[in-house]
Amino acid sequence: MHSYWFGDVVEGRCILFIGDSNAIIDRVQSITPEMDSFIPLEWEQAVLCGACRDRIDYLGRLQEVCIAAAERSIREQYSRKDAELLQMVRTLDEIDTVINLLSERAAEWYVVRHPAFSRKYRRTPAHVLVKTMREKSKGALGKVAGEIEQLAATRTILAKEVSARANDVMPNTSALIGGLVAARLLSHAGGLLLLSRLPASAIQVLGARTALFSHLKTRSPCPKHGIIFQHRRVHNAPREVRGKVARVLAGKLAIAARIDYFRGVPAPEFLDGAQERIDVTGKRSEP
């Protein structure tokens, strides 16, 4: 017997499949023929079957089923909890880039208007400088500075939302490394499923693409850490154990991501052990 989307062909005879397009989609997705003994369908069989009148009708019906099936898969993929988080964290990182670029440019502009101004020997944080620029500048420059402040406010709100969403979507990974960094890992992997499939060694250098490929192509040293460097456990660790902390942390993150994908709830028994193991590694700095 050979099964096709419109029916089953048994010894030259065809049995029409009865059902609406949803039933046909279920049928197509549930039956996977053996490719070795597979015989591609002949559209004429569909006519014999009574599934359609002619070739145009055949293609029309098939297209209808295929479009409906694709729409359903897209809906399913987008309704996963990580799909929106992915967009949120990418937007956040993009806003950061925009804020930095605009602030730099506005500062350059401001300096032209105030030749005596210099940032040297002043510990003015960027946002304070932007505020000064807004208050002291007339016209478009003041507006630009105002926009940067608005954007910064949006960024703060979005960052909180990303953290909260990450705690919900990936509770274990977030517990180990914080919601924001966890979300960035997710964004670089392309989704929770893809992150959970990555080996620990890949998670360790996720986001260090340039360094990794320059290592693979030439003899430059291999990167010790990518995004996970952003977590205090890695960047606060003493230099000599930083690589080690990154490796242990990545190992635990790989497990955490798998628990997140398959279980979706916090696993305290795993988290306690993992936290302790990472902390111990970070402290073992004295030889």
Place this chain on the structure above:
Amino acid sequence: MIWIGDVLVSQGQGGVYNERMLGGARVWDPHRSKLSALYHVGTGIELTPGMRVLYLGAANGTTVSHVADYVDVVYAVEFAPRPMQDLLEVSRRRRNVIPIMADAARPEQYAMLVETIDLLYQDVAQPEQASIALRNCSFLKTGGILILMLKTRSVDVRKEPAEVFQDTLDALTSAGLIVQECKWLAPYHHDHAAIVCTKPVV
């Protein structure tokens, strides 16, 4: 293939991706489409009105729409949801594009939908490009054509493109395919090669 001067075009409803129109025909830009690039740098395969095509890695349906202008039907396989949304829009306006959301590396997922085909066209960013093509050859009629757009950088960034190209060629010929034409797609696409094979009559 339809050429107006040295511009490759296809006859069909325009406006798919704001493509330029020339004398009522859609200009098929070799910089955007690898298949068009092949027709510019090499011979390629004449697309005829009766052809049935399986297109792996359909992406946003840009090249698909041009192929569909020439042939009977295009079965367009794409895996990612984002480009699939665009491909669906193309299918809704073209009766001979059948969109299939599936993994080209697993032909059993869509075997129930696809008929025997005359042309297998593959443009996927995967490491296992040769084996994906070979697995999909079950749909290809004897004497049918395979056009493999080899993305050498997707196979292995550490290897030289020429080396990847040779390995792929060996894999295809040892599986019994007869190589007809090989062309690098420079200057239109870098590190991409087109391999045209026929499935021999056994």
